[in-house]
Amino acid sequence: MSALSGLLIADFSRVLAGPYATMLLADLGADVVKVERPDVGDDTRSWGPPYADGEATYFLAVNRNKRSIALDLQDPADRETARALVARADVLVENFRPGTMDRLGLGYDAARELNPGLVYCSITGFGTGEGADLPGYDLIAQAVGGLMSVTGDGATKAGVALVDVVTGLHAALGVLAALRHRETSGEGQRVEVTLLGSLLSALVNQSSAYVAAGVVPKAMGNRHPSIVPYEVFGTADRPMVIAAGNDRQFRTLCAVLGRPDLAEDDRYATNAGRVAARETLVAELSDALARRTADEWFTALTEAGVPCGPINDLAAAFDLAAALGLSPAVDVDGVGQIANPVRLDATPAEYRLRPPALGQDDAWVREILGR
Structure with missing residues (x-):
């Protein structure tokens, strides 16, 4: 049995931070139901090239071990199906603009009424207060959050959407902590993670230089500010x-x-x-x-x-990773995938399902919801 077997996650997230978090949890055994827009699906389904057999490799990177249902959340009938999923789930993950889930009747307060034990994880760019209207894009976070000021020779972004990835990791950690609390108390709770907060934490020694000593770090190319060589x-x-x-x-x-x-x-x-x-x-x-x-x-x-x-x-x-015995890639039903880097002796990551086609699991989801 996997570490998270028996957990059902309602995944209302798209693009990267949320899907990365839910994929990590799915690898550890959780059943993840990915809710997508009809006809279009997750934005990353169309983010190519590159493609692998007609599928965008961006989408394939963060959506294995999930089931897809296509729901129009503006449609009353589909919204009721979404509410049924929320009522049944152990965890909900969403990264809409702040206020969107509330307008759809799927916000934290409404979800808590449906399911008091629900762990409700919201991922935003800059919080739900003064930063609610700021767009939650990784590039924006890298710019305003200081990462670009200390990368390369200045005004240089990381070569991957690093802030989204770090935020996804923090989201998964927060969900696991909330699930542990639920085990002992029976209570669900809200988990909130932001791109900006995750980045400032991930800047570690650079952030500490400012917070503890008032030093504003500058870009040093490939050099380290405190170690030579x-x-x-x-x-x-x-x-x-x-x-x-x-x-x-x-x-x-x-x-x-x-x-x-x-x-x-x-x-x-x-x-x-x-x-x-x-x-x-x-x-x-x-x-x-x-x-x-x-x-x-x-x-x-x-x-x-x-x-x-x-x-x-x-x-x-x-x-190199293969030569070192780290097995960095796996094949999941003919789709090349990056292996989960967490190694567990008793409950290792599993690769049960290839990334789903849009809406392919509609019947499966409706069956478990009794709809």
């Missing part, structure tokens, strides 16, 4: 990263590079000194690294215990 270096053929996080690793790095004198230099003896003398030290290290290839340095430095690695594309990244 911890960045991208060129080699004889392609770039690699080196992350020497302590004095011992730095001394080992210098020895492998054939420059033990750098570790003996008073300017570089401590991390604080290396941060202060960053430019001169990086120039010395760059000269030494230019003598061999990235793969040669990766082998030599890794064997010596210095954290490093070549900059891989995704194909090489998946190859």
Whole structure:
């Protein structure tokens, strides 16, 4: 039996943050019913190319292990079916604009009347107060939430909708905590997660620099504000990263590079000194690294215990994960899927269902609802 077997999740979310959260819960055994608009479905069904056999890979990425029912929530009959689903569910997840579910008669207060034990998770961009009218797009959150100010050389977004992903993780964590509370109290509750709040939390040391010390971090490209060397270096053929996080690793790095004198230099003896003398030290290290290839340095430095690695594309990244025995991809009824990264000995993730066609489970859902 899976960890979340027996749980029914009514998934009114679309695009990324909500669907990612519900897929993670589905992998752990929950039955997820994805409510979609008739004829159109989740926006990501049309977000291509790329496609796999005519299906958008974006949609395929976050919707396995779910069942789809197409409901027009403006239609009274379909809305009653949605209410029946809410009354039957253990968890509801939604990421409409604030107020939308209330106007549909499916808001938290109405849902609680139907189902007092319901865990009701709302995902918004900027909350339900003053930020209710701000659009909850990942790119907007990256911009106004500070991530772009510290990424790359400034005004650079992450290469994936990272804020949505982090928010989905927080949503799944909040749902699990609320379910645990329900086990002991019998009470459901509201779980609220925002893109902005999740991003500020995920900025960890950068946010802490501001909150605790009043320091406003700036973009430093691939460099770390507090550790040197911890960045991208060129080699004889392609770039690699080196992350020497302590004095011992730095001394080992210098020895492998054939420059033990750098570790003996008073300017570089401590991390604080290396941060202060960053430019001169990086120039010395760059000269030494230019003598061999990235793969040669990766082998030599890794064997010596210095954290490093070549900059891989995704194909090489998946190859590495496979070579390390991490099984990064799975096949679910002929659809390639990214494996759930959580490993549980007793109740591992399961891949029961491929991402559904729009409305394919209408009959199944209506049967369990007695409709």
